[in-house]
Each structure stands twice: as structure tokens, then as C-alpha cells.
Amino acid sequence: GAQAIIGGFGGEVDLEAAGWKGGPILVSGIDGVGTKLLIAQKMNKHDTVGQDCVAMNVNDLLCNGARSIFFLDYIGCSKLNLEMAASFVEGVAEGCRLSGCALVGGETAEMPGLYDGEDYDAAGTATGMRSKDQALPRMQEMAEGDIVLGIASDGVHSNGFSLVRKIVARSGVEYTDPAPWDSSRSVGESLLTPTRIYVKSIWSVHEHGRLLLGLAHITGGGLSENIVRMIPEELAAEVDVKTWEMPAVFKWLKKEGNVTSEEMARAFNTGLGMVAVVKAENADLVISKLETAGEKVYKVGKLVKRDGEGCVLKNLSSWI
Amino acid sequence: GAQAIIGGFGGEVDLEAAGWKGGPILVSGIDGVGTKLLIAQKMNKHDTVGQDCVAMNVNDLLCNGARSIFFLDYIGCSKLNLEMAASFVEGVAEGCRLSGCALVGGETAEMPGLYDGEDYDAAGTATGMRSKDQALPRMQEMAEGDIVLGIASDGVHSNGFSLVRKIVARSGVEYTDPAPWDSSRSVGESLLTPTRIYVKSIWSVHEHGRLLLGLAHITGGGLSENIVRMIPEELAAEVDVKTWEMPAVFKWLKKEGNVTSEEMARAFNTGLGMVAVVKAENADLVISKLETAGEKVYKVGKLVKRDGEGCVLKNLSSWI
Numbered sequence: 001g002a003q004a005i006i007g008g009f010g011g012e013v014d015l016e017a018a019g020w021k022g023g024p025i026l027v028s029g030i031d032g033v034g035t036k037l038l039i040a041q042k043m044n045k046h047d048t049v050g051q052d053c054v055a056m057n058v059n060d061l062l063c064n065g066a067r068s069i070f071f072l073d074y075i076g077c078s079k080l081n082l083e084m085a086a087s088f089v090e091g092v093a094e095g096c097r098l099s100g101c102a103l104v105g106g107e108t109a110e111m112p113g114l115y116d117g118e119d120y121d122a123a124g125t126a127t128g129m130r131s132k133d134q135a136l137p138r139m140q141e142m143a144e145g146d147i148v149l150g151i152a153s154d155g156v157h158s159n160g161f162s163l164v165r166k167i168v169a170r171s172g173v174e175y176t177d178p179a180p181w182d183s184s185r186s187v188g189e190s191l192l193t194p195t196r197i198y199v200k201s202i203w204s205v206h207e208h209g210r211l212l213l214g215l216a217h218i219t220g221g222g223l224s225e226n227i228v229r230m231i232p233e234e235l236a237a238e239v240d241v242k243t244w245e246m247p248a249v250f251k252w253l254k255k256e257g258n259v260t261s262e263e264m265a266r267a268f269n270t271g272l273g274m275v276a277v278v279k280a281e282n283a284d285l286v287i288s289k290l291e292t293a294g295e296k297v298y299k300v301g302k303l304v305k306r307d308g309e310g311c312v313l314k315n316l317s318s319w320i
Numbered sequence: 321g322a323q324a325i326i327g328g329f330g331g332e333v334d335l336e337a338a339g340w341k342g343g344p345i346l347v348s349g350i351d352g353v354g355t356k357l358l359i360a361q362k363m364n365k366h367d368t369v370g371q372d373c374v375a376m377n378v379n380d381l382l383c384n385g386a387r388s389i390f391f392l393d394y395i396g397c398s399k400l401n402l403e404m405a406a407s408f409v410e411g412v413a414e415g416c417r418l419s420g421c422a423l424v425g426g427e428t429a430e431m432p433g434l435y436d437g438e439d440y441d442a443a444g445t446a447t448g449m450r451s452k453d454q455a456l457p458r459m460q461e462m463a464e465g466d467i468v469l470g471i472a473s474d475g476v477h478s479n480g481f482s483l484v485r486k487i488v489a490r491s492g493v494e495y496t497d498p499a500p501w502d503s504s505r506s507v508g509e510s511l512l513t514p515t516r517i518y519v520k521s522i523w524s525v526h527e528h529g530r531l532l533l534g535l536a537h538i539t540g541g542g543l544s545e546n547i548v549r550m551i552p553e554e555l556a557a558e559v560d561v562k563t564w565e566m567p568a569v570f571k572w573l574k575k576e577g578n579v580t581s582e583e584m585a586r587a588f589n590t591g592l593g594m595v596a597v598v599k600a601e602n603a604d605l606v607i608s609k610l611e612t613a614g615e616k617v618y619k620v621g622k623l624v625k626r627d628g629e630g631c632v633l634k635n636l637s638s639w640i
Binding site: 015022023028102105107112113123165208 | 427
């Protein structure tokens, strides 16, 4: 009744095969927040990483065509700091509200001897539901000329933070200093911007239509490694990085860290949190629906015949 | 469409209320292995804690009347030790096999700066399914005179390990020494005995019948605090601890640690991993079905009118 999708964005269970006649497909994933937690720790600000914990999971499930219906979180720590935990769970609850899913449980494990001081780890799991014909990606329907859309991110999201922390440390700025890329907020506050949750906007396009052929959540591996997960072997996504402006935080990270454009495209979302493939004739309709639902959307490229890499990034030298 | 059951053994989602007509109830939980991991670390033996990770979750869901259908695991570490992770996941797979559920995904998060050396934390999440009329507990059907059954555990399972580690440290025995309570195995090997998985045996009783009125998974809080979670306010479980023999490992822990009987009953399962409430006229049938499925079962007490505590343990002084 179940199979893990190797290389996919979530594991599937067919409730019908599991014995419930007429049941839906369930899709489930588990993910943590990663070393962004260490910045939350430094800033003693824990609500936004709670939202990250939800976002990383519910955005992944969208790529399978599923809408998240419930979520559970896990916190491992030495001794529970109630204020920290309350703040974290507040962010989890906000993430669940933004994605329209229910927070049905959680566990806080106190493990002195494993965690030091105020350190904690956090992970979460979301389970979504879809009908059989809502499955994504629909690789067999993809063809040369299909349009690649990019949906704007809200900053760094939850990946690449080991590199971010290295660059910040080397630059000499403090997390409490005004951000060189946004003087209205501190470095820490800006970096802690929560991962954008795309559930409601994407579901408004996907629920009843057959408009989306594929979705990629741009997490670790960036555009370079995530887009290829949803397209067939014979096709490549040709993406022109001049079609959107790389946000200021990434320009600062690139310059301060002396990061190559290629590395930027593997470590960070570089401004696009979600990428979609649609038929050319549907592109404007999808953009209009997504923008009505509050997203900023760019036509960033198209599918071409594959000749080598599955994701070809054009004009990378424009990232300076 | 969903509600968290405060004090219950898992969170519920009604798929019908979530928009899938005729859908089942899903029940989901998340739990870690706790400080038993530190003994796995000391013994460099990681397969059995993988099974624990599954067991803690799937046994919990049984108490809601649900059979687990899928599982995901999370490992947080500094740098992935492939041998360790492979061994852990082997145990997870064995746990999934024993409980008849599918391992549909997992995440390994490398977080240097949060975890030291070879340390890791592990958690897992199981989701189960049931029909509306399979819900447990059925408190409104419980009455004075109903029988309390105890199902044997396989050692300490996965709770109370902070106390276990303190007692072992104070006793002066090494984890590699022969266990004073079982000379055929070392202290570490014996303590790492995996948590028993009750899914198949209990499902053989519960799937088609209305024989079980309630189930309690005996985890942290022991008999004292877990049995009360499934019985109504006006009733108490009166359990005679002389009706089964407390296993040798617990006798050793009690003596070496100078642990009171009351504390034993709150910290450990003391020999019973699962407790059930059944009608007196069904007790022998349930015992026979469970024993046919491989369990050792004891009649340990009955429900009485509550007058103070919800779980009254008789003959505690016999635990010496």
C-alpha cells in the first residue's frame, strides 16, 4: 500500500491499497529547521523558526500535488525552556494557520547529556491528501516549450545557513547590527525571516485545475538541484537568471563570502522559493491566479531538449 | 476537521471532515527514543533503538484504536556516520515490518555546532487509520467489575533511562560487563532490548471485534500514570502487583538504586508494556487470542469505584 519515492518530495500511501475503499492518497514528509536554529538561539527569538519548521514540510508536499492536512512537531533539548518552547510552538501554530492544516500533536524530549545548555533541535512532520489525478509532477505531459515560472521567496528561507553563518562570522558584523542589506532590521532579524508558505496560493491553482505540470520547492541544492527533480530525463529547464532580481541579502552574501554564482545557485533559493512548469498557453492564467493570491511570479525560462545538465542557468555572470 | 486530544495517546484527523467523503479517521503521533540513545552510543549498537523509535509510536496509536499504516524517521547529528545511520534505519525497518506499516520517508540532518562528536538524536512519527467505531478508549462502556489485563513487556522498553543510567553509574558495573540479572548478555545488550511491538497481536483482537474497551501503553509515568488516561473519572483501576512477577532487570534496578516501589511504578513498565480493560465475560477469550498471537497476558486487576487515585496498586510491598 505504500512506496517511498526516491528523489521525490514526500512519501506516498494509497489508503485504498491500505484497505480503505475509495480512500485518498496520503503524502507525508519529515524535516527539520537545520542550523538556522543557531541564529534563533543567538537572537533568543524562536517564533519564526517554528514557522520554518512547518513551511519546509508543507511546501514539499505541494510538489507531490498534496495539500497538508495535519502537522506534528518534535523538540529535543536538555531541559525545557518554557518561554522558548512557547514561542517556537506559536510559530508552528502560525505556520499551520497559514497553510490551513491542523496541529494535532507534538513531543518535547528532555535529554540532558545529549544537548548542551539552551541548545535544542526541532523537526516536524506534515501529512497531506490528494486525489489520484492531482498527482504531481506530470512528467509525461511535459514537452519542449513549456514555461518555467518562479515564485518569489521571502529571503534565505531555511537552507544554506551553515554557509550564511560562516560568511557573517568572517564579515565581522554582529547579528544585532543593522543588516547591511536592509538597515530597517538587524542582521539576525532579517536572516530569521520565516520561510514563505505557498499552500493557499498554489492550492487555489491546483485544487480543481490541471494547470500545473510540476512544482519544485527550492531548498538545499538551490535551483540547480531541485528543478531537475520534477522534469523528465529527456528535458532540461533553461532558466535565465536575469528575469528576476536577486534579492539584496543574496547579493551581500555573494560579495562578502566571495561565493561563485554556481555555488549561489546550489546553496540558496536566490530569490525563488518555488518553481513551476506550465503549458505556454496557461502561463498567463497561472500567473494571474497566483498573483491574485498574493504571490510575485516571474517567467524565468522554458523546457528544452536535455543535452547534459537538467537545469541550465543562463546569464549567471549577471549575479554580481 | 482535526482536534488534538489532550492527555490522549495521539492526535486525530477525520478525513471526512477534511473533505474526503467516506474517509477514515487518521491518528498520528511523534516521539523520540530518549536517553536510551546514550546507551546505544556507549555500546555502538544502533539497530535496536531504531525499533524502539517505531515501537513508541505504533503502540501509542493502538491506544486510540488505530493500526499504523506508515512511519517516517528523523535523525539529527553533527556529521552523518553512515554505519550508525544504516544500523539505526535497519532497526526502523524491522520495527515497521513487525508492525505492518510502511517506511515512507525520513530525514537526516547534519548540524555541526549543535551536536557533539558522534552524538545524535532520533525521533519518528507514525500515522494510523481506524473506522469511527474502532475508537478507543470506550469509557462510557466501562463499569465496576471490568477486568484489567496486563501484557508482558520485553525489559525496560524506552522510558526511565535517565534513572537507569544513574543507577548503573552508581553501581560500578560497566555496560560491557555480564548483566547481574542475566549472565547471558552484557548490561548494555540487555538494556538495549527493543521495545515490544504489540500491533499485530492487538489488532487480531481489535480489528473486527468490540472486545477491547481501553488500552494503555505503559511508557513514562508507568502503571501509575498511564492506566488512568483511558478510564473515566468515576472509576479506578485496582491492580494487584502480585499477579505477575516483576522481571529480574527491574528487581536489580530497584535494589541497586534503592528505588521505592512507588517510584518504580512511575518510572518503569515493571513488566507490563500494555494494559487493557475488557468485560469480565470476554477476558478469557481476549487472553486466548492474545496468547495465540504470541503475547504473555495476566489478569492483573479490575475496575472499582474511584475514591482518590485513578490507579490503585495493591501489594506494592511485595516488590523487593
